[in-house]
Amino acid sequence: MAKRFGQEARQLHDTAIGKGRLLALSSARFDLVPNLTLAVVLVAGSATVASGGMTLGELVAFVSLQLMLIWPIESLGWIIANAQEAMTAADRIYEVLDTPPSIVDRPGAVTVAESRGHVRFEKVGFTYPGTDAPVLRRIDLDVRPGETLAIVGATGCGKTSLVSLLPRLYDVTGGRITLDGRDIRDIQLDSLRRLVGMAFEDPTLFSMSVRENLTLGRRETTDDEIYEALRVAQADFVYDLPWGLDTRIGEQGLSLSGGQRQRLALARAVIGHPRVLVLDDPLSALDVHTEALVEEALARVLHGTTALLVVHRPSTVALADRVALLDGGEIAAIGTHSELLETVPAYRAALSAEALGVPDDVVSR
Ligand SMILES: Nc1ncnc2c1ncn2[C@@H]1O[C@H](COP(=O)(O)OP(=O)(O)O)[C@@H](O)[C@H]1O
Ligand SMILES: [Mg+2]
Incomplete structure (x- = not known):
């Protein structure tokens, strides 16, 4: 790999040097031609003036006119070159902007402002676009308003x-999901995403301030609500950042640890008290101490919120009213934690195997 990297770095270096050379050469030519012409005009002009073929005033007028024209013509060359570069860049941006989104509002989709938070999966099947093998098959789930359902299963079984x-990051390919009895595809995407808060294992933070990241799509959020959400997620470290809530993070800003990013994502999910919460292993990168604190605060948030919670550790399972064991894309068992512990050996195995594994991104504060 080092050798390949070396080769490619060398290639990039050579291309850049080549480009520099070409630029230097062409700008030298750009400058040389008008100046050479000027020299010729001066020499030939002086000779003509001396022999009386032209007055001195005519020569001066000609030279000043020539000097006036050189600059605009030269810059025209640069403008054309820059325009070509800009057009290439714009092409790439338009390629993204012009991609039609595959998840859109159905005709007749309605706005839903209030929800009881009754979520049902009815014979849901799902296959990733462009693949053949179904990831989920005949999933039936009924999550009552206010209930927290934990989802447990081996890596790769389809929890995420x-x-x-x-939240319709993907659309089902079979069956349907309903919210208060209405197919979620008949709810406007805007209002669905407002009702469903989500935090995923590998959170995306954008290159903007902490505040903007937290209030994404909820511009009207107050500082008190932000404070409360940060407390739930134990993410008060943001107040210690150089510019507090206005610190820029992400690609072009301050980089945060895995645990810090996860806590910000969790805060973003719970901000504004969404009716339904989807949390995909939101505590996996936290140390045990912080995890316990987040769980305590999360328990209060989950009270009265319908939640789907992907969990790995037995301690987090305690947050849930019921647990569903997912195996090979199907629900293998569903019940309370203690019921499953007693009657389903596979559940015991799944939990203990996970409990022994140490996440590779444990971050301590
Ligand atoms: N974007 C994707 N495109 C195609 N296949 C995917 C994609 N994401 C996940 N998969 C596949 O779907 C299966 C389930 O993945 P996932 O839901 O992430 O499992 P889990 O969260 O339980 O570990 C895996 O076999 C994985 O390879
Ligand atoms: Mg996952």
Whole structure:
């Protein structure tokens, strides 16, 4: 890999040097031609003036006119070159902007402002676009208003896929998901995403301030609500950042640790008290101490909120009213934690195997 990297770095270096050379050469030519012409005009002009073929005034007028024209013509060259670069860049941006989104409002989709938070999965099947093998098959779930359902299962069994269907990050390919009895595809995407708060395992933070990241799509959020959400997520570290809530983070800003990013994502999910919460293993990168604090605060938030919670550790399972065990894209068992512990050996195995594994991104404060 180092060798390949070396080769490609060398290639990039050579291309850049080549470009520099070309630029230097062409700008030298740009400058040389008018100046050479000027020299010729001066020499030939002086000779003509001396022999009386032209007055001195005519020569001066000609030279000043020539000097006036050189600059605009030269810059025209640069403008054309820059315009070509800009057009290439714009092409790339338009490629993204022109991609038609595959998840759109159905005709006749309605705005829903209030919800009881009754979520049902009815014979839901799901296959990723462009693949053949279904990831989820015949999923039936009934999450009552205010209930917290934990989803447990081995890595790769489809937990993330399952919970990302509810905020419509993907659309089901079979069956349907309903919110208060209405197919979520008949709810306007805007209002659905307002009702469903979400935090995923590998959170995306954008290159903007902490505040903007937290209030994404909820511009009307007050500082008190932000404070409360940060407390739930134990993310008060943001107040210690150089510019507090206005610190820029993400690609072009301050980089945060995995645990810090996860806590910000969690704060973003709970801000504004969404009726339904989708949390995909939101505590996986936290140290045990912070995890316990977040769980305590989260328990209060989950009270009265319908939630789908992907969990790995037994301690987090305690937050849930019921647990569904997912195996190979199907619900293998569903019940309370203690019921499953007693009657389903696979559940015991899934939990204990996870409990022994140490997340690779443990961050201590
Ligand atoms: N974007 C995707 N495109 C195609 N296949 C995917 C995609 N994301 C996940 N998968 C596949 O779907 C299966 C379930 O993945 P996932 O839902 O992430 O599992 P879990 O969260 O339980 O670990 C895996 O086999 C994975 O390879
Ligand atoms: Mg996952």
